Amino acid sequence: xxxxxxxxxxxxxxxxxxxxxxxxxxxxxxxxxxxxxxxxxxxxxxxxxxxxxxxxxxxxxxxxxxxxxxxxxxxxxxxxxxxxxxxxxxxxxxxxxxxxxxxxxxxxxxxxxxxxxxxxxxxxxxxxxxxxxxxxxxxxxxxxxxxxxxxxxxxxxxxxxxxxxxxxxxxxxxxxxxxxxxxxxxxxxxxxxxxxxxxxxxxxxxxxxxxxxxxxxxxxxxxxxxxxxxxxxxxxxxxxxxxxxxxxxxxxxxxxxxxxxxxxxxxxxxxxxxxxxxxxxxxxxxxxxxxxxxxxxxxxxxxxxxxxxxxxxxxxxxxxxxxxxxxxxxxxxxxxxxxxxxxxxxxxxxxxxxxxxxxxxxxxxxxxxxxxxxxxxxxxxxxxxxxxx
Amino acid sequence: xxxxxxxxxxxxxxxxxxxxxxxxxxxxxxxxxxxxxxxxxxxxxxxxxxxxxxxxxxxxxxxxxxxxxxxxxxxxxxxxxxxxxxxxxxxxxxxxxxxxxxxxxxxxxxxxxxxxxxxxxxxxxxxxxxxxxxxxxxxxxxxxxxxxxxxxxxxxxxxxxxxxxxxxxxxxxxxxxxxxxxxxxxxxxxxxxxxxxxxxxxxxxxxxxxxxxxxxxxxxxxxxxxxxxxxxxxxxxxxxxxxxxxxxxxxxxxxxxxxxxxxxxxxxxxxxxxxxxxxxxxxxxxxxxxxxxxxxxxxxxxxxxxxxxxxxxxxxxxxxxxxxxxxxxxxxxxxxxxxxxxxxxxxxxxxxxxxxxxxxxxxxxxxxxxxxxxxxxxxxxxxxxxxxx
Numbered sequence: 108x109x110x111x112x113x114x115x116x117x118x119x120x121x122x123x124x125x126x127x128x129x130x131x132x133x134x135x136x137x138x139x140x141x142x143x144x145x146x147x148x149x150x151x152x153x154x155x156x157x158x159x160x161x162x163x164x165x166x167x168x169x170x171x172x173x174x175x176x177x178x179x180x181x182x183x184x185x186x187x188x189x190x191x192x193x194x195x196x197x198x199x200x201x202x203x204x205x206x207x208x209x210x211x212x213x214x215x216x217x218x219x220x221x222x223x224x225x226x227x228x229x230x231x232x233x234x235x236x237x238x239x240x241x242x243x244x245x246x247x248x249x250x251x252x253x254x255x256x257x258x259x260x261x262x263x264x265x266x267x268x269x270x271x272x273x274x275x276x277x278x279x280x281x282x283x284x285x286x287x288x289x290x291x292x293x294x295x296x297x298x299x300x301x302x303x304x305x306x307x308x309x310x311x312x313x314x315x316x317x318x319x320x321x322x323x324x325x326x327x328x329x330x331x332x333x334x335x336x337x338x339x340x341x342x343x344x345x346x347x348x349x350x351x352x353x354x355x356x357x358x359x360x361x362x363x364x365x366x367x368x369x370x371x372x373x374x375x376x377x378x379x380x381x382x383x384x385x386x387x388x389x390x391x392x393x394x395x396x397x398x399x400x401x402x403x404x405x406x407x408x409x410x411x412x413x414x415x416x417x418x419x420x421x422x423x424x425x426x427x428x429x430x431x432x433x434x435x436x437x438x439x440x441x442x443x444x445x446x447x448x449x450x451x452x453x454x455x456x457x458x459x460x461x462x463x464x465x466x467x468x469x470x471x472x473x474x475x476x477x478x479x480x481x482x483x484x485x486x487x488x489x490x491x492x493x494x495x496x
Numbered sequence: 497x498x499x500x501x502x503x504x505x506x507x508x509x510x511x512x513x514x515x516x517x518x519x520x521x522x523x524x525x526x527x528x529x530x531x532x533x534x535x536x537x538x539x540x541x542x543x544x545x546x547x548x549x550x551x552x553x554x555x556x557x558x559x560x561x562x563x564x565x566x567x568x569x570x571x572x573x574x575x576x577x578x579x580x581x582x583x584x585x586x587x588x589x590x591x592x593x594x595x596x597x598x599x600x601x602x603x604x605x606x607x608x609x610x611x612x613x614x615x616x617x618x619x620x621x622x623x624x625x626x627x628x629x630x631x632x633x634x635x636x637x638x639x640x641x642x643x644x645x646x647x648x649x650x651x652x653x654x655x656x657x658x659x660x661x662x663x664x665x666x667x668x669x670x671x672x673x674x675x676x677x678x679x680x681x682x683x684x685x686x687x688x689x690x691x692x693x694x695x696x697x698x699x700x701x702x703x704x705x706x707x708x709x710x711x712x713x714x715x716x717x718x719x720x721x722x723x724x725x726x727x728x729x730x731x732x733x734x735x736x737x738x739x740x741x742x743x744x745x746x747x748x749x750x751x752x753x754x755x756x757x758x759x760x761x762x763x764x765x766x767x768x769x770x771x772x773x774x775x776x777x778x779x780x781x782x783x784x785x786x787x788x789x790x791x792x793x794x795x796x797x798x799x800x801x802x803x804x805x806x807x808x809x810x811x812x813x814x815x816x817x818x819x820x821x822x823x824x825x826x827x828x829x830x831x832x833x834x835x836x837x838x839x840x841x842x843x844x845x846x847x848x849x850x851x852x853x854x855x856x857x858x859x860x861x862x863x864x865x866x867x868x869x870x871x872x873x874x875x876x877x878x879x880x881x882x883x884x885x
Contacts, residue, residue: 108693108722111661113610113632116751146556154559155551162544167535170543170734206595206760213759217631221502238758242606243502272500304497333497345559347765362505369627370602371595375764376736 115222118241123461124234127446131455137487140455142282142430143478145405148398149345150385157384161377169377175368177204177352178379184386185338185352193325201354203363204374208312208339208351212275213239214370215308215335215353218362220245225269229257231433231462231471233282233310236275245272249465252284254424256292259299266303273306278326280313280429283462283473287427290323297329310337312351317428318399318406332356340382342430343395348378402430405476405484412488417495423474430477433459436470440495448494454487507630512850513623516835520844526876529844531671531819532867534794537787538734539774546773550766558766564757566593566741567768573775574727574741582714590743592752593763597701597726597740601664602628603759604697604724604742607751608662609634616654616663618646620822620851620860622671622699625664634661638854641673643813645681648688655692662695667715669702669818672851672862676816679712686718699726701740706817707788707795721745729771731819732784737767791819794865794873801877806884812863819866822848825859829884837883843876 124140131138161169176182179199186197205211212235220226222244228237230249240247248265250257256278265271276296278288288296300307309326327334339351353363367373406425409432413423423434436442442458449455459471479487513529520527550558565571568588575586594600601624609615611633617626619638629636637654639646645667654660665685667677677685689696698715716723728740742752756762795814798821802812812823825831831847838844848860868876 110608110695110745110747112607112751113613115610116607116754143561146560149555149559151551151555151559155548155555158547158551159544162540162547166538166540166544168736170538170540170736171535172532172730172735206764209758210760218501218505219499221504224502235758235761238754242755242758306499341561345766346561347557347559349760349762349764356499358499362501365505365627366631369598369624369631370759371599371738372624373738375595375738375767377734377767377770378764381766 115242115244118244124457127455127457130450136450136453136455137479137483137490138455139474139476139479139487140457141475141478143475144342144346144430145401145478147401148342148477150389150394153385153389154345154381157381157388160384161380165380169380171376173373173376175364175373177202177374178376178383181379181383182352184383185354189354193328195327197354201356201360203353203355203360203367204379205351205353205367206349206371206374207341207346208310208337209235209239210370211337211351211353212236212308212310214363214366216240216243217366218359219273219306224272227262227265227271227274227305229276229281230465231283231459231468233277234462234464236310237464240275247465252281252286254286256286256288257296259292259295262296263299266299266305271303271305273308274300275308275310276326277310277312279311279322280316280426280431282313282429283431283457283459284433285424285426285429285431286433288323293323293326294329297326300330301333304333307334308337309334312339312342313429315343315395316399316402316430318403319427335359343391343398344382344385348375348382350374350378350382399428402428402477405479405481406432408481409474409476409484409488412485416488416492430475432474432476434472434474436472438470440470442470442472445495448496449491452490452494454490454494456491504631504633507633513846516844516846519839525839525842525844526868526872526879527844528863528865528868528876529846530864530867532864533731533735533819534790534867536790537731537866539778539783542774542778543734543770546770546777549773550769554769558769560765562762562765564753564762566591566763567765567772570768570772571741573772574743578743582717584716586743590745590749592742592744592749592756593768594740594742594756595738595760595763596730596735597699597728598624598628599759600726600740600742601625601697601699603752603755605629605632606755607748608695613661614658616651616660616694618665618670619854620672620848620857622666623851623853625699626853629664636854641670641675643675645675645677646685648681648684651685652688655688655694660692660694662697663689664697664699665715666699666701668700668711669705669815669820671702671818672820672846672848673822674813674815674818674820675822677712682712682715683718686715689719690722693722696723697726698723701728701731702818704732704784705788705791705819707792708816724748732780732787733771733774737764737771739763739767739771788817791817791866794868794870795821797870798863798865798873798877801874805877805881819864821863821865823861823863825861827859829859831859831861834884837885838880841879841883843879843883845880
């Protein structure tokens with residue numbers, strides 16, 4: 108018997124990146140291809156202690172079923188942190204705990220999108236969001252990213268021509284481009300979206316990884332309840348625990364809770380309590396400072412090595428935070444061929460084209476700087492240069 | 497601005513059970529309403545030790561991103577357990593780790609169901625599956641459960657009249673009814689489904705909680721690759737860790753992995769490693785024997801109390817495992833009124849009608865026996881009797 112799958116499964120293809128990452132897993136390959144935080148950024152000892160505290164003090168609760176919305180003190184901590192960072196008045200009722208921010212993306216797609224609805228995505232953009240939304244079969248339009256954010260003319264044109272339900276953005280140190288939207292562009296994008304009543308999803312996994320400059324405003328500042336914000340502990344504590352959140356207004360939260368309950372009843376309760384115990388027993392800002400210092404050093408070293416090795420027509424940006432560099436190359440360069448040679452040379456990266464699912468990619472590449480130690484960065488960039496020809 | 501939600505959200509209503517459970521949370525209420533395992537069934541000390549081992553020996557890995565399919569040694573353990581229990585040749589490639597079996601239900605709905613597709617569910621049935629599938633907008637038909645499984649005439653009629661894509665069953669100590677399908681009915685159901693090429697989803701959270709009698713065959717034995725099996729560690733280890741699995745043939749697994757990646761990238765890696773360490777360092781069957789003994793005692797006590805307290809026309813079944821009893825009452829009894837009086841009397845249960853989303857419920861109720869100690873069972877049943885009038 109041949110299984111017939113739902114139509115929504117026709118839209119999804121196997122991820123090209125997944126294939127590169129599989130090759131890059133080989134231990135003799137230096138990989139700038141992945142999107143992993145450094146294990147040095149995990150507060151291992153503190154998390155082990157937190158696990159011990161939770162397992163000895165509240166095992167009955169930590170191991171039992173719990174609320175779909177999430178562990179209340181953790182939701183309160185997240186609400187308080189928004190107040191501290193941005194001065195927002197956030198209620199814990201407006202925070203839903205999810206399995207990483209990826210589940211927030213999926214649940215928002217589920218509650219908001221009918222098949223055929225128009226959605227605006229960034230190009231290049233975060234593939235995980237493309238994949239999550241694709242299963243709800245929207246019509247996806249892309250707006251090209253410039254150094255300071257989306258091309259406004261294209262965005263305005265899209266909003267005029269289509270009833271766009273939702274725009275998904277990652278405005279801080281975006282994966283893959285490292286781009287951060289300027290304050291001016293945020294204001295302009297918000298103004299366009301307000302006019303067209305388009306909901307904005309602000310995915311912000313890297314906002315707390317800023318190691319230089321000043322943070323611009325969240326879209327929430329301009330759009331209020333027309334904006335849902337996604338956050339995660341993956342980059343500030345640990346991705347393996349899969350704890351993220353959605354901050355959304357009450358009417359959206361009500362639907363999110365229904366979808367979350369249908370999806371998996373609740374997130375891992377033990378992990379929520381471990382993270383919460385870690386957060387209240389330690390100085391989180393000091394820990395973040397350490398990660399920021401580590402990643403800034405790696406970004407600087409990688410940029411120095413790239414500058415020394417490559418001709419001037421290979422251009423890399425200099426993001427003020429996050430985990431990725433983005434390089435643009437002369438159009439004559441065959442990036443796919445370069446990648447093949449690089450892998451033979453035991454170094455890996457992701458071609459920019461992978462982040463343009465609708466095609467039309469410039470000759471470009473993404474390099475991850477967070478998860479390679481200094482020696483690997485130096486050797487890896489040399490190998491990359493050799494493969495470049 | 498008023499948010500417009502996706503059409504799929506119109507089909508879902510707030511769970512009636514959720515409301516009862518909220519009331520039943522009050523500490524002075526004895527609740528037979530929930531569906532919780534006893535905290536005594538959690539191997540707390542052993543899990544605390546396993547957490548320590550994982551956090552001290554493999555913190556870099558346990559806290560990092562990992563494979564979408566799940567932690568390979570855990571998938572292998574599950575495959576080996578199927579071999580041991582049923583003699584099946586299962587490959588770890590056929591096991592996907594999910595956030596409890598609820599996520600398995602959701603992902604299977606996602607990859608298999610188009611809006612309008614026909615699905616057969618049990619009546620009474622597991623509400624979590626109704627809620628998960630409802631968001632993919634199928635047309636749901638119900639087959640009534642009898643003491644030994646579904647009514648075969650109704651099932652045959654449904655399969656003849658509709659192109660049924662999928663049938664969802666929980667054939668062992670079903671939630672809510674406690675019913676287990678007989679071997680004869682399993683064979684007959686499988687034969688009907690084979691003829692109509694209908695996929696069977698066998699949800700089996702309670703199969704390892706059998707404390708009497710002999711286990712009938714899994715549907716997998718009769719249907720082979722036409723059957724997907726869902727399992728979970730929620731009842732044998734801990735529900736708070738949210739680790740379950742799907743056992744499915746390769747072509748289904750390929751789509752499940754795409755859907756899982758879109759849903760949340762992967763399940764909690766730390767929890768997977770803690771459970772795996774627990775499983776290989778301890779005698780799981782001995783632990784299961786302890787849970788079985790505990791639950792058998794509670795079932796027996798509850799049945800004895802019910803028999804002593806209620807007239808003969810209030811009939812309870814005697815499931816050979818699981819966590820629930822099912823009671824049927826004279827049609828003249830107003831169960832909703834009874835519940836209201838019971839809650840005033842500080843005891844809670846769930847009316848059977850809650851498990852018949854399409855109506856047509858007999859006068860009935862579900863009682864959970866796993867999560868109340870002997871004293872609470874005795875007092876609770878007396879309160880229940882008093883409220884009955």
